[in-house]
Amino acid sequence: ETGVTQTPRHLVMGMTNKKSLKCEQHLGHNAMYWYKQSAKKPLELMFVYNFKEQTENNSVPSRFSPECPNSSHLFLHLHTLQPEDSALYLCASSQDPTGYDTIYFGEGSWLTVV
Amino acid sequence: SQKIEQNSEALNIQEGKTATLTCNYTNYSPAYLQWYRQDPGRGPVFLLLIRENEKEKRKERLKVTFDTTLKQSLFHITASQPADSATYLCALRRLTYGGSQGNLIFGKGTKLSVKP
Numbered sequence: 624e625t626g627v628t629q630t631p632r633h634l635v636m637g638m639t640n641k642k643s644l645k646c647e648q649h650l651g652h653n654a655m656y657w658y659k660q661s662a663k664k665p666l667e668l669m670f671v672y673n674f675k676e677q678t679e680n681n682s683v684p685s686r687f688s689p690e691c692p693n694s695s696h697l698f699l700h701l702h703t704l705q706p707e708d709s710a711l712y713l714c715a716s717s718q719d720p721t722g723y724d725t726i727y728f729g730e731g732s733w734l735t736v737v
Numbered sequence: 738s739q740k741i742e743q744n745s746e747a748l749n750i751q752e753g754k755t756a757t758l759t760c761n762y763t764n765y766s767p768a769y770l771q772w773y774r775q776d777p778g779r780g781p782v783f784l785l786l787i788r789e790n791e792k793e794k795r796k797e798r799l800k801v802t803f804d805t806t807l808k809q810s811l812f813h814i815t816a817s818q819p820a821d822s823a824t825y826l827c828a829l830r831r832l833t834y835g836g837s838q839g840n841l842i843f844g845k846g847t848k849l850s851v852k853p
């Protein structure tokens with residue numbers, strides 16, 4: 624139990640589908656993140672939310688749409704994805720919204736786009 | 738360009754030996770550096786954090802050093818065990834003055850295999 628829960632753990636979707644990834648943190652943290660992890664590449668930061676407000680969008684294509692209804696929940700809405708979007712999507716949280724803090728990761732959602 | 742390099746994609750060692758993993762960075766003024774462990778199909782798990790004004794940090798069988806002159810961190814696992822087999826990631830937090838959170842930069846990781 625990491626304190627950050629992601630669902631689903633595995634998702635297969637077609638390029639015309641719409642799906643969502645869900646993340647919930649049980650740590651009372653104020654900041655939440657989405658990262659993408661592709662094979663042989665470093666973790667890539669996608670989005671950052673502080674106190675429900677988006678503070679960073681790392682030039683992510685609009686086919687990825689985040690939503691943060693409260694400090695404990697974070698969604699990543701997916702639509703018209705490409706096969707190269709197949710990757711492990713990791714949600715994370717931290718206490719310190721300035722980022723000078725350890726971040727805690729969920730187990731990830733494996734996404735396959737066919 | 739700014740980057741972090743973990744010199745080895747893979748490291749194979751014998752049980753009981755000390756594993757030493759390397760993380761080098763260029764063009765950063767680091768605030769601190771972190772090491773994470775990642776098992777296959779799982780999210781990274783935080784292990785240790787070392788600040789730019791610290792030379793060494795220890796936690797049980799783990800030791801991290803940070804040399805800002807060499808721009809390098811070394812991560813040691815002493816008396817290694819097969820259960821230590823995993824991918825180890827280093828991540829560097831740059832010094833900023835605006836409080837931006839986008840500045841935790843990860844290396845690609847080193848896959849450690851400890852053979853019995």
